[in-house]
Amino acid sequence: MYGMVNKAVEDMVCLHHGEAAWERIKARAGVDVAVFLSNEGYPDEITYNLVAAASEVLGLPEETILIGFGQHWVLHTAQEGYGGLMKAAGKTLPEFLRNLPNFHSRVSMIFPKLQPPRFQCTDVTDQSLKLHYISHRPGLAPFVVGLMQGLGKMFRTPVTVRLVEAKAHGADHDVFDVVWTPAPAA
Ligand code: HEM
Structure with a gap:
């Protein structure tokens, strides 16, 4: 993955636990990279190893680290570094979610070697949808949960996210039930 992902993990850890913990x-x-370069590709293994080590050092389950990382990604990495892209993708949570399937094609203009996940939205109502997450990378469902929670905070829209079909349990891909509180009529 691009170095910006590892940098974001570093940023999150330093913010909440300090540089010594990082x-x-x-x-x-076993990572001896002094500085991650945002635009350079690194083996996925480095990111997975960092998450596993963070879990051990901080005494938190990996799932908790990944959920926290999803929130941090939206509320810090994306909003602070790519505010324009985030704004262009929607003014409300449901609008943003409906645009999510196309989101990373824009990101690919900045990061041409991106290997992004695929998203699909089905069963759309005015307060819920099913989000299909298709990825060749295993184990990142909790990251997606954190991303949704981060988007809920970004749009100040209470949201609940539930994994209803899991690739880890034999499903073709992960499916999340995303439910939000509709905005009051203006
Ligand atoms: C402008 C903001 C964003 C940027 C710059 C960005 C960029 C990236 C990058 C660089 C990766 C690593 C993949 C690689 O290097 O090949 C990635 C992965 C990922 N992104 Fe984004 N992203 C953004 C916003 C989002 C949002 C809003 C979501 C969902 C709500 C999202 C969901 C994911 C997921 C789930 C992965 C994990 C990769 C996988 O499953 O294969 N990203 N993104």
Whole structure:
């Protein structure tokens, strides 16, 4: 994955636990990269190892780290670094979610070697939809949960996310039930 992902993990850890914790996590993960370059590709293994080491060093389940990382990704990495892209994708949570299937094609203009996930929306109502997440990378469903929670905070829209079909349990891909509180009529 592009270095910006590992940088974002670093940013999240340093923000909440300090630089000393980040150095311990890197050492535990066997990562001897001093500075991650945003535009450079790194093996996915590095990111997975960092998450596993963060879980051990901080004494938190990996799932908790990934959910926190999803929130951090939306509320810091994306909003602070790519505010224009985020704004262009929708003014409300449901609009943003409906545009999610096309979102990374724009990101690919900045990161041409991106290997993005695919998203599809089905069963759309005015307060819910099913979000299909199709990825060749295993184990990232909790990251998607955190992303949805981050978007809920970004749009100040209470949202609940439930994994209803899991690739880890034999489904073709992960499917989430996303339910939000509709905005009051203007
Ligand atoms: C402008 C904001 C964003 C940027 C710059 C961005 C960029 C990236 C990058 C660089 C990766 C790593 C893949 C690679 O390097 O090949 C990635 C992966 C991913 N992104 Fe985004 N992204 C953004 C917003 C979002 C949003 C809003 C969502 C969903 C709500 C999302 C969902 C994901 C997921 C789930 C992955 C994991 C990769 C996988 O499953 O294969 N991203 N993105």
